[in-house]
Amino acid sequence: MTVTVRFAPSPTGHIHIGNARTALxxxxxxxxxxxxxxxxxxxxxxxxxxxxYADGILxxxxxxxxxxxxxxxxSRRFDTYDAxxxxxxxxxxxxxxxxxxxxxxxxxxxxxxxxLPPVYGRxxxxxxxxxxxxxxxxxxxxxWRFLLPNFRTDPFETERTEIHWNDVVxxxxxxxxxxxxxxxxxxxxxxxxxxxxxVADDIDMGVSHVIRGDDHVTNTGVQIAxxxxxxxxxxxxxxxxxxxxxxxxGLSKRTGALxxxxxxxxxxxPMAIASLAVLIGTSENVSAVRTMEELAENxxxxxxSKSASKFDPAxxxxxxxxxxxxxxxxEAQTRLLAFGVDGExxxxxxxxxxxxxxTLADAQKWWRIVNESPEQGEQLSDExxxxxxxxxxxxxxxxxxxxxxxxxxxxxxxxxxRKGKALFMPLRLALTGLxxxxxxxxxxxxxxxxxxxxxxx
Ligand code: GLU
Numbered sequence: 099m100t101v102t103v104r105f106a107p108s109p110t111g112h113i114h115i116g117n118a119r120t121a122l123x124x125x126x127x128x129x130x131x132x133x134x135x136x137x138x139x140x141x142x143x144x145x146x147x148x149x150x151y152a153d154g155i156l157x158x159x160x161x162x163x164x165x166x167x168x169x170x171x172x173s174r175r176f177d178t179y180d181a182x183x184x185x186x187x188x189x190x191x192x193x194x195x196x197x198x199x200x201x202x203x204x205x206x207x208x209x210x211x212x213x214l215p216p217v218y219g220r221x222x223x224x225x226x227x228x229x230x231x232x233x234x235x236x237x238x239x240x241x242w243r244f245l246l247p248n249f250r251t252d253p254f255e256t257e258r259t260e261i262h263w264n265d266v267v268x269x270x271x272x273x274x275x276x277x278x279x280x281x282x283x284x285x286x287x288x289x290x291x292x293x294x295x296x297v298a299d300d301i302d303m304g305v306s307h308v309i310r311g312d313d314h315v316t317n318t319g320v321q322i323a324x325x326x327x328x329x330x331x332x333x334x335x336x337x338x339x340x341x342x343x344x345x346x347x348g349l350s351k352r353t354g355a356l357x358x359x360x361x362x363x364x365x366x367x368p369m370a371i372a373s374l375a376v377l378i379g380t381s382e383n384v385s386a387v388r389t390m391e392e393l394a395e396n397x398x399x400x401x402x403s404k405s406a407s408k409f410d411p412a413x414x415x416x417x418x419x420x421x422x423x424x425x426x427x428x429e430a431q432t433r434l435l436a437f438g439v440d441g442e443x444x445x446x447x448x449x450x451x452x453x454x455x456x457t458l459a460d461a462q463k464w465w466r467i468v469n470e471s472p473e474q475g476e477q478l479s480d481e482x483x484x485x486x487x488x489x490x491x492x493x494x495x496x497x498x499x500x501x502x503x504x505x506x507x508x509x510x511x512x513x514x515x516r517k518g519k520a521l522f523m524p525l526r527l528a529l530t531g532l533x534x535x536x537x538x539x540x541x542x543x544x545x546x547x548x549x550x551x552x553x554x555x
Contacts, residue, residue, distance in 0.1 A: 127309055476532070496546070
């Protein structure tokens with residue numbers, strides 16, 4: 099059987115690093131098992147779902163390096179769900195209920211006050227056809243509940259009914275259907291809640307592994323029962339832990355916290371996000387992994403911790419620097435064009451400056467410094483200015499290469515008696531306008547003799 103996974107967000111906002119974690123777990127699982135990855139938009143909530151969010155999510159996935167084999171939308175698949183509803187009704191597994199939200203709330207309160215579990219008592223199952231007709235005559239529309247298989251013969255005599263699965267991430271899991279209410283699958287206005295479309299699609303799309311956040315563990319018991327009620331073999335399930343902020347709050351699509359688009363705009367590399375999103379909370383050390391293939395090779399969902407992982411955005415900055423400082427020119431080349439970094443000096447320039455970058459866009463500043471003028475601001479003292487003038491008189495003739503700096507400063511040292519910081523810092527300031535930056539030995543050939551002399555203070 100081909101491994102088939104799906105990433106199924108609701109397109110109600112921008113995805114954040116926690117959502118990306120789910121997408122990446124699925125993508126790496128598919129890569130590792132040579133499987134298929136389906137991008138499915140759970141957009142049955144027509145009011146809150148937006149095409150622009152779906153487009154944004156696809157863009158974010160591509161940017162991260164995730165390329166779905168297929169893309170589908172639940173809003174285009176209502177026929178499948180209607181067919182599933184008919185099947186469940188025909189087998190007596192979906193039954194109409196007429197209670198209003200207020201009536202249900204009141205029942206729950208009474209149960210709680212009697213120290214009973216607040217589980218729906220299946221009262222609607224007792225309604226006769228005539229009573230149902232009366233209720234509908236009053237203008238009530240039914241919502242529909244799935245009759246859980248948690249009884250032998252009498253649905254009012256529920257019993258402990260364990261559903262087991264071997265979770266790809268968490269290992270052996272058990273949910274007791276006996277302690278759950280029959281879930282509502284269809285609302286009174288005919289709209290679908292998440293459960294039925296999700297299961298109907300997983301069946302229809304041949305999903306072999308459902309990998310998602312551990313906020314869905316309890317749903318899995320119900321969903322396995324629903325797969326079976328629809329005559330299908332349930333897929334395998336995997337539930338990864340969720341990410342929280344350092345203060346322990348959950349991430350939300352709606353607040354835009356740590357959105358992928360925001361991180362992209364602030365210059366974070368996709369593999370910095372992927373590395374952290376996948377390795378955080380696993381037994382592996384978090385390190386900057388250069389390619390998705392490498393990440394997939396070592397991917398082991400079972401090594402993920404069961405408790406929530408605190409996520410510190412500062413770690414992204416660290417990983418970003420590690421990736422940039424070792425990034426081969428070929429990988430940066432096309433993106434550097436946007437900053438005008440082109441021509442035969444582009445590669446030596448990149449190799450000279452990459453070790454100083456926090457984000458790739460910082461290269462723009464250094465390209466300007468090399469090609470136009472030093473950064474403005476810092477003034478040399480009179481004494482240093484004289485020293486730099488003297489040093490510039492000693493500049494060797496071209497051709498220049500990586501050894502020119504050493505030859506030149508050797509002569510300057512001999513002639514002026516200056517050494518160490520007193521020698522280098524005024525030269526660095528004159529050449530770049532900054533106290534720190536790439537090796538001057540690498541920058542000097544990029545400036546060239548003419549470019550250097552133009553910086554004479
Ligand atoms: N739309 C659901 C969610 O975003 C999908 C859950 C699932 O993967 O089954 O939580």
